[in-house]
Amino acid sequence: MSTPSALQASLQTRPVLAAAAGMETSDGAGVSLTRLLGTPRLRMLDPFLMLDFFGSDRPQEYLAGFPEHPHRGFETVTYMLAGRMRHADNHGHEGVIETGGIQWMTAGRGILHSEMPEQQDGLLKGFQLWINLPAHLKMTEPRYQEVPAAGIPVEAREDGVTVKVIAGTTSRGTTGPVRAEATEARYFDVTLPPGASFAEALPEDYTAALVVFEGALTAAGTPVEPLGIAVLGEGGQAVATAGPQGARFLLLAGRPLQEPVAWGGPFVMNTREEVMQAFRDFEEGRF
Ligand code: CO
Numbered sequence: 001m002s003t004p005s006a007l008q009a010s011l012q013t014r015p016v017l018a019a020a021a022g023m024e025t026s027d028g029a030g031v032s033l034t035r036l037l038g039t040p041r042l043r044m045l046d047p048f049l050m051l052d053f054f055g056s057d058r059p060q061e062y063l064a065g066f067p068e069h070p071h072r073g074f075e076t077v078t079y080m081l082a083g084r085m086r087h088a089d090n091h092g093h094e095g096v097i098e099t100g101g102i103q104w105m106t107a108g109r110g111i112l113h114s115e116m117p118e119q120q121d122g123l124l125k126g127f128q129l130w131i132n133l134p135a136h137l138k139m140t141e142p143r144y145q146e147v148p149a150a151g152i153p154v155e156a157r158e159d160g161v162t163v164k165v166i167a168g169t170t171s172r173g174t175t176g177p178v179r180a181e182a183t184e185a186r187y188f189d190v191t192l193p194p195g196a197s198f199a200e201a202l203p204e205d206y207t208a209a210l211v212v213f214e215g216a217l218t219a220a221g222t223p224v225e226p227l228g229i230a231v232l233g234e235g236g237q238a239v240a241t242a243g244p245q246g247a248r249f250l251l252l253a254g255r256p257l258q259e260p261v262a263w264g265g266p267f268v269m270n271t272r273e274e275v276m277q278a279f280r281d282f283e284e285g286r287f
Helices: 272-283
Strands: 016-021 025-027 033-036 050-057 066-071 074-082 084-088 094-098 103-107 111-117 124-132 143-147 154-155 160-165 186-192 199-202 207-219 223-224 228-232 237-254 262-264 267-269
Touching: 016 223, 033 074, 050 074, 050 237, 050 272, 066 074, 066 267, 074 084, 074 186, 124 237, 143 199, 186 199, 223 237, 262 272
Parallel strands: none
Antiparallel strands: 016 228, 025 033, 033 050, 050 124, 066 111, 074 103, 074 124, 084 094, 084 111, 103 143, 154 160, 160 186, 186 237, 199 237, 207 223, 207 228, 207 237, 262 267
């Protein structure tokens, strides 16, 4: 095993507070999912609310898709690892997220949208992450940031380590195309060859987690296997070492909002009254 060359002796390694396997579930019109965050086991990690992984080559597990549904008060981030997903909303915004591409949707005051597989067979695989918005942005105008695979920079490190930088800036200075000012979210897709190590400096008080989806790794002495999430405690840097099969994982980090969370289905606000208002606005056609 190599010593991660980015490891800084002056920075404390973040411990693993909890490591949890994802939970099998289904959502939308019956899409099979593995939920990693937003479960009884791991309710939320401020500012991250929910994380789903979908990965199947059996059409009956994904064809039904996610027909029209609303969102208000947060952002949904769809990262396609394989396959194609068509998105359309009630304001006329429509497009297809292709393999390797990202759609970062700031739902803000609200949209109605559908997310449907743009394929009849083959592998459909990816993540959807929900990121909370602070009170002053919950009712902001909806915004899309859509970036195809070719627009996502890949940072090459020593020992064959690569980092796809979707949002935020790495400790080496690579900046992703997505602007996530509200939470200063970092969204990195990291690939480690067998035995390779990775270290990344992060602001001490930011929430951080590793989400392993290929191979396996060890973080601060704790093994993490796919599909699994390791919640990191406070410290100056995240550190991980791949097992003999290598590893691929998401590094998610962001500034905690530390605000009350009132969560009602597809609406995430600060108070119960605001959630009730969202249901009324939805039912009365104000989205
Ligand atoms: Co949605």
